[in-house]
Amino acid sequence: MSNEIHPRFAFINNLVGWEGQVNTTHIVSKFQLSRQAASNVLKQYREQYPTYLQYNTSEKAYIATKHFDNAFTLAGTANSFSQYLAAIAYADDGVSRLQPSTVLEVEAPLRNINPIQVRPILRAIREQLQIDIGYISLSSPNYLDRIIQPHALIFDGLRWHVRAYCNKNNDFRDFTLSRFNGEAAFEGKATHFAADDEKWNTIVDVVIEADPRFNPEQKHIIEQDFQMTHGQKVIPTRAALVNYLLRRLHIDSYKNTPEEQQIVLTRASRQAITPYLPKPA
Known part of the structure; x- marks a missing residue:
C-alpha cells in the first residue's frame, strides 16, 4: 500500500484505515469536488x-475488507495516525464524525525560532x-561568531537543531536552531558534507524491552503498547540522533518505579550505543 500514488488515495487510505469506511461525501468535503x-x-x-473496499448499503459507505486491513497493517501505522488527524483537522464538516474537541494534543512550548535567522541556514x-553566524550556548552566554557547514535539520520533539561541521571544533556537532542570532555571512563553498559525518551515517539499533521489575502480565501490556516482538522492539537510529531518541522515549534516566519507567534499553543495546551518548560532565 502506497500513499504516494495520489494525494486523494492517501486520504482514502488514512480515513479507511482509522475509521473503517469512506463515502463520496468524505471526498466532496475534503477536496471541494x-x-x-x-x-x-x-x-x-x-x-x-479492487479487493480493498466493499460497499455496505446500510452504512451507505465503502467498508474496509480484510485485504485492506492486512495491507494497511503491513505498511506500518505509526506515522499514518498523525497524517489521519492532520487530514480531518483541515477538512470541512462532514469528513469525519470526530469533532476537534475529541482529539487533543498536549502542546509543549516550542523554542523561539526567528525565520530571518533560519533563511541563511537553509x-x-x-x-x-x-x-x-552568531551563536550562544550555555558555556558561552554571549553571542560568538561561528563558522559552520550545515547539512541537516533535526526536530527532537521540542526544539529544532542544525547538524553541521563546526570549523572551530573541527567536528560535526548539533546546534540549537533558536540560539542563532546576528547577521549571517557566507564564507564560500562547504568542505565537509553529510557523507563525511560518521555519526550521521552510522546506524545503530536501539533495542527496548519492558522494565524487568514488572510481573509477566504487566510486561505483556507494555510489549503490546510498543509493538514488541519476542519481548523487544528494535529501532534503527542514526548514531548522531540516539540521545534525542532516548529523551523522546523517556529512558535517558532511570526511574524509581517500573510504572514510571515502563521501558528500558536491553543491556546489549546500552553497551552498543554508549560511545554515541554525551559524556558525563
Whole structure:
C-alpha cells in the first residue's frame, strides 16, 4: 500500500484505515469536488485496489475488507495516525464524525525560532555553503561568531537543531536552531558534507524491552503498547540522533518505579550505543 500514488488515495487510505469506511461525501468535503468527481476518485481507487473496499448499503459507505486491513497493517501505522488527524483537522464538516474537541494534543512550548535567522541556514544547507553566524550556548552566554557547514535539520520533539561541521571544533556537532542570532555571512563553498559525518551515517539499533521489575502480565501490556516482538522492539537510529531518541522515549534516566519507567534499553543495546551518548560532565 502506497500513499504516494495520489494525494486523494492517501486520504482514502488514512480515513479507511482509522475509521473503517469512506463515502463520496468524505471526498466532496475534503477536496471541494462535485459528487460526480468524488465518485470518480472512489472508482479509480477501487480499480487500482479492487479487493480493498466493499460497499455496505446500510452504512451507505465503502467498508474496509480484510485485504485492506492486512495491507494497511503491513505498511506500518505509526506515522499514518498523525497524517489521519492532520487530514480531518483541515477538512470541512462532514469528513469525519470526530469533532476537534475529541482529539487533543498536549502542546509543549516550542523554542523561539526567528525565520530571518533560519533563511541563511537553509540556504547554506541547500547550496552546501559555509556560514558565519552568531551563536550562544550555555558555556558561552554571549553571542560568538561561528563558522559552520550545515547539512541537516533535526526536530527532537521540542526544539529544532542544525547538524553541521563546526570549523572551530573541527567536528560535526548539533546546534540549537533558536540560539542563532546576528547577521549571517557566507564564507564560500562547504568542505565537509553529510557523507563525511560518521555519526550521521552510522546506524545503530536501539533495542527496548519492558522494565524487568514488572510481573509477566504487566510486561505483556507494555510489549503490546510498543509493538514488541519476542519481548523487544528494535529501532534503527542514526548514531548522531540516539540521545534525542532516548529523551523522546523517556529512558535517558532511570526511574524509581517500573510504572514510571515502563521501558528500558536491553543491556546489549546500552553497551552498543554508549560511545554515541554525551559524556558525563
